[in-house]
Amino acid sequence: MDFEYSKRSKELQQRLSLFMEQHIFPVEQEVYAFHANPDNRWKKWPGLENLKEKAREAGLWNLFLPKDYGSLSAGLTNLEYAPLAALMGRVIWASEVFNCSAPDTGNMEVLAKYGDDAQQQKWLLPLMNGEIRSAFLMTEPEVASSDATNIETSIRLEGDSYVINGRKWWSSGGMDPNCKIAIVMGKTDFDAPRHQQQSMILVPMDTPGVNIIRPLSVFGFYDSPEGHAEIVLDNVRVPKGNLLLGEGRGFEIAQGRLGPGRIHHCMRLTGMAQRALEMMALRVSERVAFGRKFKDFSSIRQEIALSQCEVEQARLLTLSAADKMDKKGNKEAKELIAMIKIIAPKMALQVIDRAIQIHGGKGVGPDTPLAHYFAAARMLRLADGPDEVHLYQLGKMIIAKHSSKTDENE
Template sequence: MNFEASEKSRELQERLGRFLEMHVLPVDAEVEAFHRDPANLWKKWPGLEALKAAAREAGLWNLFLPLDYGEFSPGLTNLEYAPLAELMGRTRWASEVFNCSPPDTGNMEVLARYGSPGQQEAWLAPLLEGKIRSAFLMTEPGVASSDATNMETSITADGGDYLVTGRKWWSSGAMDPDCKIAIVMGKTDFGAPRHQQHSMVLVPMDAPGLTIIRPLSVFGYLDSPEGHAEIVLESVRVPKANLILGEGRGFEIAQGRLGPGRIHHCMRLIGMAQRALELMSERAISRSPFGRTLDTYSSIRQEVARSACEIEQARLLVLSAADKIDRVGSKGARDLIAMIKIVVPSMACTVIDRAIQIMGGLGVSADTPLAHYYAAARSLRLADGPDEVHMSQLGKATIRKYTAAHD
C-alpha cells in the first residue's frame, strides 16, 4: 500500500493551506462570534461570499468531486481529496468556502452519478456554482432509524406526480437561508422486498406542505446557519420527473452516497483531532502548575503520545478506505468504510477530551474550538449509522470471511 500523496494532491494541499492561513484563520474568531450572536441566527457571515469567490478564483472549488463528474472540479480521487478534507476540518466553517460542505457534497454526488439531465440542470448546476444549498432527509423521529428499513415516509404515485408524506428530523442544512432543495428518502412500495421499497425524490424547500417544525440543537449548539431541522411533509406534490434513478433504488443510491461521505466526515474529524493535539501541546509548555510546566509531567506526555499514535492510526485507516473505494468502489470497500466509521469518531472524542482536560476551564469555553469539536465528534458516532450497526455488520462479515471454509 502506498498512500503517498500524488503531485496534484500535494500541490493542492499547499495552495489550500496557504489560503486557509491567509484568508480563513485570520477571521475565524470573527465568524464564530457572529454565529454565537442570537441576533444573527440563521444568517450568513457577511464576508462568506467574497471568500467563496476568492476560493473559486484560486481553483480551490468542488475539490471533492471525482474526475468523471465534469468540468467543475480538479478531478481528484478519494485518496487525493482525503488530506484536503483534513485541512478544511480544522476550522468548523471552512468547508463551505470551497463548496465542500455536507450535505451538499453527498447530494451533488448523488445528482452527478444518478440524476437525470433535467435534475442536473435544475439543481446540480446551481449547487456546483455554490449559488444554493441543500438538505438530505432520511432519519425519522417515530421509528428506530438505525434500521432504515423502518422508514415510514411514503412517496405515492398520483397521476403524473408523487405525493410525499412523513416526518423527518436531523435534516442537516435545512435551516440555511440558501437551502432550496432536499433529497427525501421514503417508500414507494411498502410491499416490496425490504431493500427495494425505498426511493429518493427531489423536493423543493418551498413546496406547499413542507413545514419546518423546529431547529434541533446538538449539545446546545444550533450550528447556525446550516442547522438541523425537524420537518413535516404533508402530501407534498412533486412531479414524477423529480424521482432519482427509479422506484425501489433508494438503498442503492444511499450506499453510493454514504461511502465517500464517510471518508469526508472522518478526515474532517482527523483535522479536528490534529488541531486538538496541537492545542494541547501548546498548552503543555505554557502552563506551570505546582512550579513546573505541564510538559514535564509524565502523565501529560503520555496523553500527548497516545493522541499522536491514535490520530496517525486513524488517518492511515481512512486513507486505506479511500484507496479501496477508488479501486473497487464503495461496495467492495464496505468493511473498511465500516471500520473508519467505528474508529474515527471515537478516536476524535478521546483526543479532544484529553485536550479539554489539559486546557482546563479554557477547554470547555467558547475561546477554543474544542467544545464544539467534541459535540461534532460525538454526534458522528450516531450520524450515518450508529457504532453498533457498523460493528454488527462488520462482525458478521468478518465471521463469514473466516468461517467460509466450514460452510
C-alpha cells in the same frame, strides 16, 4: 498501498494550507461570534461569499467529487482528497468556503451519479456553482432510523405527481437560508421486498406542505447557519420527474451516497483531532502549575504521545479505505469504510477530551473550538449509521469470510 500523495494532491495541500492561514484562521472567532448571536443564527456571515470567490479563484473548489464533472470539478480521487478534507476539518465551518460541506457533497454525488439530465441541470449545476445549498431528509423520530428500511414517509403516485407525507428530523442543511432543494427518502411501495420499498425524490424547499418545525441543537450547538431541522411533509406534491433513478431504488442510492459521506466525515475528524493535539502541545508549553511547566509532567507527555499515535492510526486507516474505494469501488471497500467510521469518531473524542482537560476552563468555553469539536465528533458516532450498526455488519462480514474459508478446507 502507496501512502505517498500524488504530486497534484501535495500541490493542493500547500495551496489549501496557505489559504487557511491567510483567510480562514484570522476570521475564525469572528464567524463563531456572529452565529452565537441568536439574531444571526440563520443568516450567512457577511464575509462568506467573498471567501468563496477567493477559493474559486485559487482553484480550491469542488475538490470532493471523485470523478471529473466538466470544468466545475477538480476530479480528484478519494485518496487525493483525503488530506484536503482533513485540512478543512480543522475549522468546522471551513468546508463551505470550498463548496465541500455536507450534506451538499453527498447530494451532489447522488445527482452526478443517479440524476438525469434535467435534474442535473436544474439542481446539480447550481449546487456545484455554490449558488444554492441543499438538505438530506432520511431520519425519522418515530422509528429506529439506523435501519433505513424502517422509515415510514410515504411517496404516493397520483397522476403525474408524487404526494409525500411524513415527519423527518436531523435533516442536515434544512435551516440554511440558501437551502433550495432536499433529497427525501420515503417508501413508494410498502408491500415490496424489504429493500425495494424505498425511493428518493427531489423536493424544492418552497413546495407547499414543507413545514420546518424547529431547529435541533447538538449539545447546545446549532451548527449555524445550515443547522439540523425537524420537518413535516404534509401532502407535498412534486412532479413525477423529480424521482431519482426509479421506484424502489432508494436503498441502492442511499448505500452509494453514504460510502463517500462516511469517509469524508472521517477525513475531517482527523483534521479536528490533529488540531486539538497541536493546541494541546502549545498549551502545555506555556502553562505552569506547582512550579513546573505542564510539558514536564510525565502524565502530560503520555497523553500527548497517545493522542499522536491514535490520530496517525486513524489517518492511515482512512487513507487505506480511500485507496480501496478508488481501486476497487465502494462495495469492495465496505469493510474498511465500516472500520474507519467506528474508529475515527471515538479517536477524535478521546483526543479532544484530553485537549479540553489540559485547557481547563478555557477548554469548555467559547474561546477555543474544542467544545464544538467534541459535540461534532460525538454526533458523528450516530450520523451515517451508529457505531452498533457498523460493528454488527462488520462482524457479520468478517465471520462470513473466515467461516467460508473453514468450510472450503473441510
